Amino acid sequence: MPYCGPNRDVVVMTRIMGRVNTEVDTDQEADPVSTDQASGFDEALRERLASGVDVARSAVEEFATDGVGEHLGSVVEAPFTTTHRFASDLAGYRGWYWACVLALVPGGEVTVDEISLLPGPGSVVAPEWVPWEKRIRPGDLGAGDLLPPAEDDERLVPGQLLTGDDELDEVAGPVGLGRPRHLSREGRSAAAARWAAARGPDSEIARGAKHHCGSCGFLLPISGSLGAMFGVCANEYSADGQVVHLQYGCGAHSEVQVATESTAPATEAYDDAAVDVVVLPQQLAASAARARGAAEAQDQAGETGRAITPDQV
Structure with a gap:
């Protein structure tokens, strides 16, 4: 059965002149070829190849007894050839298709040139090949794991040996003295x-x-x-x-200060000990009546020449 290799190179079942070819790279895209009258690949040959659906299906079914679906179309990828494509119903090959290449020369008969099982759009294929030394990602290293650097790791350069002078070794320590290797x-x-x-x-x-x-x-x-x-x-x-x-920053800087005033709205203060004096309408009417009576009494007293006391009003 065909399978997908690490470089997306599909080992396909191909029959060319009685031989099996397993060196087909599905990443190669063939460009359609126009009819070339000078070479003899005319429209008549093109039509004969395009109508060879039954020949192509029979060849594919002979090669694969089952799993051959509907005809998906044909395309001319090289002079004197046409590739017919059929859906694949094989389990585990969703999105793949059968490709049968028919060949025809002037004065000859339609022949089967090649049969392949290839991945189509949406098919499940192997991911791109990643070398082992490049598969480690940041965060992959766990407890007990060992990850030695490469011998030619450009990130490291040889260090220096200790001199035995304590003062010199203390000063030179930050630049790599005393370590076999340090950062380049x-x-x-x-x-x-x-x-x-x-x-x-x-x-x-x-x-x-x-x-x-x-x-x-x-x-x-x-x-x-x-x-x-x-x-x-x-x-x-x-x-x-x-x-x-050093030019990074955040809101938790040591010198950040914010205003400490309360932002709550101030409420109106009420004096519960204060007394509100309310004059009723009846009191106003009575006071007005007494004032009129006093005025009338004063008028009468003026006419008679006798004083009127407030108690007489």
Whole structure:
């Protein structure tokens, strides 16, 4: 049975002049060929090849006793040939199709040139081949796993031996003295690119931050040349334990301050001890009547020359 190899090269069943050909690459796309009158491949030959559906089906069914579906069409891919395609009903080959190439020369008969089982649109095929050394991805390393670097790893360069001078060894330690290998320029550049992409000045959170990590009290400096660009965040509410660019920033900067005034609306105060004096309409009417009576009494007293006391009103 045909199968799909690691490079999407399908080992197909092909019959050419009595021989079996298994070197067919399905990634190669053939361009349709126009009728060439000068070569003898005229329209008559083209029509005869296109009408050879039964010949192609019989050849495919002879090769594969079952699993041959409906005719999907034909196409001219080379002079004096036509490829007929049939749906494949084989279990496990959803989306594949049978291809039968018919050949015809002037004055000859239609012959079967090639039979293949090929993947079509939507078919299930093997993924692109990935070399073993490139299959490891960040985060794949687990407890107990070993991942030795390659001998020619460009990220590393040979280190230096200890000199025996304690003061010199202490100063030279950060640049790789005493270690068999340390980061090369390429290794440092690659690390800087990764770190800047994850938490650099162009990230969304950094663009919206007022303060940057370079002035933050939670930043731990790192030694070496990369210390001029990066540090380690020690804020548990931010990028804790992560390398950050000095121009990175967030809302948890050590110098962030916010207004402490209460934003709750002030309510109107009420004095429960105050007394509101209310004058009823009846009282107003009685007071007005007494005032009129007093005025009339004064008028009468003026006429008689006798004073009227308030009790007489």
